[in-house]
Amino acid sequence: MSELPQERRLVSAVPGPKSEELLARMRATVAGGISVTLPVFVTRAGGGVVEDVDGNRLIDFGSGIAVTSVGNSAPAVVRRATEQLADFTHTCVMITPYEEYVEVAERLAELTPGDHPKKSALFNSGAEAVENAVKIARAYTKRPAVVVFEHGYHGRTNLTMALTAKNMPYKDGFGPFAPEVYRVPLAYGYRWLTGPEHAAEEAAAAAIDVITKQIGADHVAAIVIEPIAGEGGFIEPAKGFLPRIARFARDNGIVFVADEIQTGFCRTGQWFACEDEGIVPDLITTAKGIAGGLPLAAVTGRAEIMDAAHAGGLGGTYGGNPVACAAALGAIETMKELDLPAKARRIGEIMTPRLRAMQEKFPVIGEVRGRGAMIAVELVEPGTKEPNPAVTSAVAKACHAAGLIVLTCGTYGNVLRFLPPLVIGEDLLNEGLDIVEEAFAGL
Incomplete structure (x- = not known):
């Protein structure tokens, strides 16, 4: 404290x-x-x-x-980051790697939902994580389209602005945006016209109808969704909606991406919000709470999907900076101890x-x-x-x-x-x- x-x-x-x-x-x-x-x-x-x-x-x-x-x-964050600062501040993991990056990937494999083999790639921000999750999904499926939801927020880069629903202040005047992005209904119970008790079934049916009739499920690389819509208003989709969408993705070879940038790392009372309904995403994006205030983000997911991108296709000069990685290890230590x-x-x-x-x-x-x-x-x-x-x-x-x-x-x-x-x-x-x-x- x-x-x-x-x-x-x-x-x-x-x-x-x-x-x-x-x-x-x-x-x-x-x-x-x-x-x-x-x-x-x-x-x-x-x-x-x-x-x-x-x-x-x-x-x-x-x-x-x-x-x-x-x-x-937080003491553990300060201690680990300070020790790392004294050792070295940067080499670029793509040039000469370091153990801290590997340790963070190991902790992510341990903590994220599912017991399947997992791998991670580290970045600087939530928007970078989402954008790279889309890249990975496209590389894996060889498909172009991405499906997102009403009220969703995914970042401020060109692609993630396209994924984001709200115009002001995030998108206004910044277009044109990346193509092959499609928006479908979210089960927003409070505002669902026929009442919250019908929201999950009707919204899922409407979303699936758009995907199958207007896009074509076999054209969709990824479905990207926040388990609780953050910037959109802390909207928790009506119970049953997420499992149905995840099942549809699985049945149609679509990569299901849980954007847990705001919900992840204990915020909702579980390590990750998608655990509430037993969702095991193919890919999960994290940032915000991961490193106690230092800039770090990650895409974690099924090893075979994460390995779809060619060597050199993922990365960035600062992604997985050693000081940020050390801070993340301190933050995770704190989350467990407390x-x-x-x-x-x-x-x-x-x-x-x-x-x-x-x-x-x-x-x-x-x-x-x-x-x-x-x-x-x-x-x-x-x-x-x-x-x-x-x-x-x-x-x-x-x-x-x-x-x-x-x-x-x-x-x-x-x-x-x-x-x-x-x-x-x-x-x-x-x-x-x-x-x-x-x-x-x-x-």
Whole structure:
């Protein structure tokens, strides 16, 4: 646990004067396309707290978008990364390899779903992992098409923008995009027209109909899906939907790719979210929580699929950097030692009932959803399901001003999402929920 005091403290407005000064410098020199959710400039972070240049300490319900699940500067991450920094910082694994890369691949083979032979390739970001999963699937199947889902998010490269559903802010003005990408329905229970009880069966049937009639199953290299749609609004597909899609992929020789970049590494109360319904993907993409804050990503999957790409066809100068690999080994060590899947489940046990109690009090909350420490509330016009992005923004701003970092998401911009570090103390967790409730009460 961090030496940073685990308590909220406000000594100035949020943001304070020093952060305002730094923000002016940022606006003068940093590209305007880099947006900032909460312009407080950080000096220290650890556990469930972030400290800014003005001395404010904020409760962290964001984890750098699910990255610092083990906490900022977790001791094992710092120790292993520091030792590696002292030894060497880079050689490029494609030139002269090193053991840390191999160890990460071994841990991924051990931890990811399924007991079949597995191999991995390491990269820098989630988008790179997804893009390489598509490359591998195409090499293996000799097919061109890729199927993705409504509300999905997969990255900001040209191909992964094509895979991503939402236009603003991810795609607008950046086309044309990569071809042979097809989007099919997702079982979004809350918004399924015939009701959530029909969503899994009807959405799966609709998706399969599009694939078979409009694309041709024998043209599809990969089906890529998030087990819980992250940026799209923390949408957990209705139960039964994922198994049916995975079975269809298997029956038609299509590579089933689970994008676990936001859900993976204990976030949902299991090591990987697809375990919830017993899904064993052919390929799984990971990033975010894998390395405790250092840039690392991976594609892991069936050995025969991973070996389909020709020698030299996968790689990148920095992919699987030794310092990032060492950090990942420290993060995995922490996850095991502290049993972070159990801690994630406990966070869900605390957050979900409290948020549902708020739903009873505040009709603007249309749905509370999620698993483990990946929880969200969808905000609507009271008495309807009309999205309410204005209130979502107002609640987030009120939380920020009170010293709580929260994030928004959703295709309609109307979802508050909560991603606390899995090591957060229960007192901080409850204090943060108090702030959320106060923000709703102040509407």
